[in-house]
Amino acid sequence: MELHQLRYLVAVADHGSFTAAADEVLVSQSGVSAQIAKLEKELGQRLFDRSGRTVTPTPAGEAILEHARAALRAVQAVRTTADELAGVVRGHVRLGTVIGCTVPGYLRGFAAFRRDHPDVSVSVVEDNSDRMIADLLRGRLDVALVAHGEPLPESLRSWTLIREPLAAVVPVDHPWADRDRIALAKLAETTVLSLPEGTGVRTALDGTCAAEQVQVVPAVAAHSPEAVLALAELGSGVGLLTPSMASGRPGVVAVPIARSRRTSLSLACRADPSSAARAMAETLATTLTQ
Numbered sequence: 001m002e003l004h005q006l007r008y009l010v011a012v013a014d015h016g017s018f019t020a021a022a023d024e025v026l027v028s029q030s031g032v033s034a035q036i037a038k039l040e041k042e043l044g045q046r047l048f049d050r051s052g053r054t055v056t057p058t059p060a061g062e063a064i065l066e067h068a069r070a071a072l073r074a075v076q077a078v079r080t081t082a083d084e085l086a087g088v089v090r091g092h093v094r095l096g097t098v099i100g101c102t103v104p105g106y107l108r109g110f111a112a113f114r115r116d117h118p119d120v121s122v123s124v125v126e127d128n129s130d131r132m133i134a135d136l137l138r139g140r141l142d143v144a145l146v147a148h149g150e151p152l153p154e155s156l157r158s159w160t161l162i163r164e165p166l167a168a169v170v171p172v173d174h175p176w177a178d179r180d181r182i183a184l185a186k187l188a189e190t191t192v193l194s195l196p197e198g199t200g201v202r203t204a205l206d207g208t209c210a211a212e213q214v215q216v217v218p219a220v221a222a223h224s225p226e227a228v229l230a231l232a233e234l235g236s237g238v239g240l241l242t243p244s245m246a247s248g249r250p251g252v253v254a255v256p257i258a259r260s261r262r263t264s265l266s267l268a269c270r271a272d273p274s275s276a277a278r279a280m281a282e283t284l285a286t287t288l289t290q
Contacts, residue, residue, distance in 0.1 A: 001039065001042060001043075002035075003071075003072070003075060004025075004035065005035050005036070005038070005039045006068040006071055006072055007025055007072060008021060008025060008027070008032045008035050008036055008039075009036060009039065009047065009061075009064070009065065009068050010065065010068055010069055010072065010139075011024045011025050011032070012032065012036060012048065012055055013048075013057050013061070013065050014138060014140055016054035016055050016056065017054060017055055018032050018033050018036075018055060036048065043064070045058075045060040045061070045064070046058050046060065046061075047060060047061035047064060048061055069139065072139070073139070073272060076272075076274055077272060079091070079274065080273075080274045080275050083274075083275040090117075090119045090120055090275075090276060091120055091121075091274055091275070091276040092120065092121045092122070092123070092276065093120060093121075093122045093123075093142050093143060093274075093276050093277050093280045094122075094123050094125070094140065094141045094142045094143075095110075095122055095123070095124045095125070095141070095142065095143050095144065095280065096124075096125050096126075096127055096132040096135065096136075096141045096143070096144035096145070096146070097124065097125075097126055097144065097145040098126070098129060098145055098146065098147050098199075098265070099126045099127070099128070099223050099224050100126070100223075100224030100225055100226050100227075101126070101145060102226075103145070103161070103265065103288065104288075105284075105287040105288040105289075105290060106145065106284065106287070106288060108287045109283050109284040109286065109287030109288060110122075110284070112283055112287060113279065113280050113283040113284070116279075116283070117276065117279055117280075120276045120279070120280075122280070125141075128196060128197075128198035128199050129146040129147045129148055129198065129199055129200050130197075130198035130199075130203075131198060132144040132146050133146055133148065133152065133153070133156075133268070136156055136268055136269070136270055137153060137155065137156070139270065142269060142270060142273060142274065142276075142277035142280070142281075143267070143268070143269045143273070143277055143280050143281045143284065144267075144268055144269075145265070145266075145267050145268075145284075145288075146200070146265070146266055146267075146268055147199055147200025147201065147263055147264065147265050147266075148200045148203065148263065148264055148266065149200050149201075149202075149203030149204035149206075149207055149261055149262075149263045149264075150203060150207075152266060152268055155270075155271055156268045156269065156270065156271065157268065157269050157270070157271055157273075157281070158266045158267065158268040158269075159266060159267045159268075159285045159288070159289065160264050160265075160266045161264075161265045161266060161267065161288050161289065162242075162244055162264065162265040163262050163263075163264045163265075164242045164243055164244060164262060164263065165204075165242070165243075165256050165257060165260035165261075165262050165263075166201065166204055166205060166208065166240060166241070166242060166256070166257040166260040166261070166263065167240075167241060167242055167243045167246065167254035167255055167256050167257060167260075168182050168186075168187060168238050168239070168240060168254070168255045168257060169228070169229060169232045169238065169239030169240070169241050169245075169246045169252050169253070169254050169255075170232060170238055170239070170252060170253055170255065171232065171233055171235060171251060171252060171253075172250075172251060172252065172253055174253070176238075176253075176255050177253040177255070179255050180255075180256075181255060181256045181257065181258045182255050182256075182257060182258065183257075183258050184208055184209065184212050184214045184216065184257055184258065184259070184260070185212070185214050187214075187216045187238060187240065187257070188214050188215060188216050190237065190238050191219045191220075191236070191237035191238065192216055192217070192218045192219060192220075192237060192238055192239075192240050193218060193219065193220045193222065193228045193231050193232055193236065193237040193238065193239045193240065194218040194220070194221060194222075194228060194239070194240040194241070195221060195222065195223070195224075195225070195228065195241070196221040196222075196223060197221070200263040200264065200265070201240065201241060201242065201263055202221075203263070204260065204261040204262065204263040205218075205240060205261075207261040208257065208259070208260050208261045211259070211261070212259065216240075218240065219237060220236070220237065225241055225245040228240075228241055228245075229241070229245070229246060229249050229252060232252055233249070233251040233252050239252070240257075241254070242254075242263060243256065244265075267281065267284055267285055267288060269281040
């Protein structure tokens with residue numbers, strides 16, 4: 001049994017596909033398949049069900065995956081300890097961020113990290129926060145900037161940057177523009193523009209709707225706050241975002257939603273990061289909180 005086989009095993013399980021796993025580990029699809037087949041033969045167990053459109057672990061595969069992940073974490077811990085003893089920061093960091101991130105300090109922190117640690121390579125993905133949180137827990141991301149309407153898992157280390165209510169975003173000449181706040185029930189009577197499910201805004205909206213016993217279903221779910229702001233400014237509907245997302249855009253006003261659940265923007269990383277991931281998280285935490 002080889003470590004690379006365990007990496008392939010975890011990659012296939014995480015992606016549900018030999019092809020996607022091959023892309024992640026930078027090996028041909030046939031190479032990944034051959035190594036998994038070799039591992040299955042050695043263990044005497046079929047690890048994946050290949051009959052469906054996606055590849056899924058068998059019961060034996062699920063049991064073995066737990067130990068494979070633990071083994072890979074242990075190997076990473078050995079490397080991290082050795083690097084720390086040598087005072088070296090190297091390796092690769094997988095960084096996730098909310099779609100269309102314009103938070104002050106984020107790009108500044110990224111640039112500072114690259115300047116201070118030129119030997120560390122970085123891959124960056126933009127995604128919905130629910131998926132990024134899951135990827136942090138599964139080890140597919142090292143550090144992520146996430147928006148969330150519920151507390152983050154205790155197994156993650158995090159820095160909360162912003163915590164704020166939802167807001168109705170309307171043009172400056174809209175009848176609601178001069179209000180201090182607006183009731184959620186009013187949004188149920190109009191066209192609402194917001195972000196997709198899996199984002200902190202939508203999680204906070206669902207929680208507020210449940211608490212207020214009001215149903216608000218966005219007519220448009222755009223993938224970036226900028227798109228929601230642009231549509232709201234053009235009068236296509238009422239945007240549902242947060243005040244900070246609308247700040248700096250002169251054509252719109254953000255009116256807080258009364259009794260809204262709050263949504264947070266946090267920087268999070270795994271509790272057992274590599275030396276490179278720890279350096280990335282600490283650099284971003286510094287620039288994002290300045």
